[in-house]
Amino acid sequence: MADLTVEIAGIRSPNPFWLASAPPTNTGFQVERAFEAGWGGxxxxTLTDRPVRNVSSRFGALHIADKRMVGFNNIELISDRPFEDNLAEIRQVKRRFPDRAVVASLMIEPDKKQWQEAVRKVEDAGVDGIELNFGCPHGMVERGMGAAVGQHPDLIQRQTAWVKSAATVPVIAKLTPNVTDIRASARAAVAGGADAISLINTINSIIGVDLKAHVPRPTVAGLGTHGGYCGPAVKPIALYMVAECAKDDAVCVPISGIGGIATWQDAVEFLLLGASSVQVCTAVMQHGFRIIEDLVDGLNRFLDESGVGGVRDIVGKALPNYVPFGSLDLDHRVVASIDAERCIGCYKCYIACLDSAHQAIAPGDAEARVPSVLVDRCVGCNLCEAVCPVACIEMIPMTELVGQCQVSSVTAHP
Amino acid sequence: MTGAETVQVPLSPTMSDVEAMAEAARCLFCEDPPCVRACPTGIDIPLFIRKIVSGNRVGAAKTIFDANPLGASCARVCPTDELCEGACVWGKSSRPVEIGRLQQYATDAVLERDVALYDPPSQPIPHRFAIIGAGPAGLAAARELALAGAQITIYEREHSPGGLNTYGIPPFRLSADVAVAEAEMILSLGVHFERGVEVGTHVRPEELLDSYDGVLLACGLDAGRRLGIEGEDLEGVMDALTFLRMAKEGRARAGREVVVIGAGNTAMDAATTARRLGAERVTIVYRRSEQDMMAYRFEYAFAKSEGVQFRWRLMPVGFVGDGAVQVVRCRQTEADPSGAWRLAEREERLPADQVIVAIGQARRWDLLDAFQVPHRDGAVTVDEQGRTGRPKVYAAGDCVWSGKGAEATVVVAVEQGKRAARAMLNDALSRRVENGVAAEGSAWPT
Structure with missing residues (x-):
């Protein structure tokens, strides 16, 4: 059994999987269910000192064929429940689960006193840390909160400093991806004294449009607005932003990775690119808290099979291999190699290469339907590998190929 | 459920939207798709499935009907294991996409909602064609000719259109309602339907040849063949087509102990229908071996799964009973060293209160004679386009089936009908041009 415990800016949890600030953490009832299921934190x-009202409906989903919720967006605001109720529940949860990380997310009007008052209240309830919501892209922005702060480094720095001057527990600044350079936001948070950063918050988005009513979805009484995009489809954006921050020498604080994490493999990717813990939301909204069992089991097995002692040992291991484009070797070449045994003859690689790449795959014998790669035309772009439904195409270095395969004539191509 | 109800319950109910979406999403949209090559009518299968995925169910049906005017019937009765699904590339590493059921899902959208897929031709052409028989081949030809703007009359001796789809295929495979609704869809394109008309009796063949630009023999086959053995006229002995027709019309009764003679697809249909009608024991008796049987493997497997029993190398030599059949007298057949079959001495007596004879159908000799078409053992000989060699006479469907191979399927008949229609129209157009009459309208799109 690998050591799954993590510590991020002094906040400890038995595993790296936290629930992100979102609908699954709306009440003590839910958080207790999550902790019973095994979530680490x-x-x-997000709490605020003045009540908000939410709309109906609130969520929109991107489905692709029969795959549900490939992407997800929401126009829900922060907690619409009384501050005091939440504090009481936080107190109770922390009493029942002292080993789990309970972090309060705050979003307060741009006023130092109000911020510090909120900090005092949540600390009094017993939280292990405070996360500053500088990211919410809708609803609160109009009141100078959320992304309205997160899109201005000077505001991030100022409000983080307000909180830090009052807080005794670690402070995490949660960043919005709706900026040109995420590093500017991260540096500002660090300059303001943040003990850690978490990213990404949701992305500005319109999830879809009702074709008949001509209204963006989700629709509220015949109108729609933009909301925050999340779910598996945003993971690549989140990975990039986490890596950019982790690489940056000026961002010298731990990172909690967020964005489209649904499997333990997703989590490992975030860890390898420099996150010290991860936060999950959409996958829970789709499947419930029980997914934690596979997240923990899969991660544990992966670490054991990799011969690594614990989660902490893989944090940032991919960062040295993440380099600027200019550092890539222009002389390196890979070519596609098709495993004829496993190929089912759908010709998707053939047509993809013909229509959209470099005309480097020949269809082969009409009966056998095993396509062949014209090595001298193949640029190693990976498109064929991507479209292959049975993963029978491998990209192999040209150096390994010599002697294995015949170089086909260009003129042989139809 | 009573047997009469059981026999009507479809083997393959239409998929739900959710099921169809999940299954359709499995289609890979292959390049040069093997399923399309394997479809005798060349339906663009990946395209119609993609339309299902996008929620364009009527568009999917249009793609199907464009290539196969009897797409709804074929969705239910095609031997898909042997055709599209047998060719699906997923078969190599998983299970094939359920193309037949997806086709049913798509086409049902049109049948159920009565959607008009085709506008009436904007430019009628003066050509007139006669089609004998409103079965799959005749209907397919009629649809193609109707879309080209020609004037078509179908002469059908039965009351309803559809041929064996309406009268011969077991109701649990294809209900008469679906078969007729699909036929009506074709007739509604302005096709003149003469029901209950027997060519040769009510209409003279010469009349047709004189007044039409082309005549298509799509007459199928005649009544079931007789064994010509003792006791064949006893009550309880009937031919398979009569039995299936009665089942289709909801008035068939099965005996307690049923013997079905023959081992082709019709025999399997009759045997499984008898089981579903409540027969306690159904035994197929075939004079040759299991390997020689004409039925599709999946039909055979289905019959076995329905509890049908099989007796190989057994030849009925007579029926015994007091008014109604009680016993089938049989003798074992054995192959001598030269490969010829001969009957063993010993006789076996199978108890039976119903005997269904399914040893093939007679040819329409009357029409072959009337139109003087060349034939081989009663099968009209035609070129690839259905031309008989006799001017203005074409043939398609079961009447051109040579009896060899297992291609006497609905889908093959449909394709033959389509091709014959194309030839009829092209020939008629060129004849008019030769005769100095300016061809009006457009030629067949090539």
């Missing part, structure tokens, strides 16, 4: 649904 939870960032409470």
């Amino acid at each position: 939870a960032v409470w649904k």
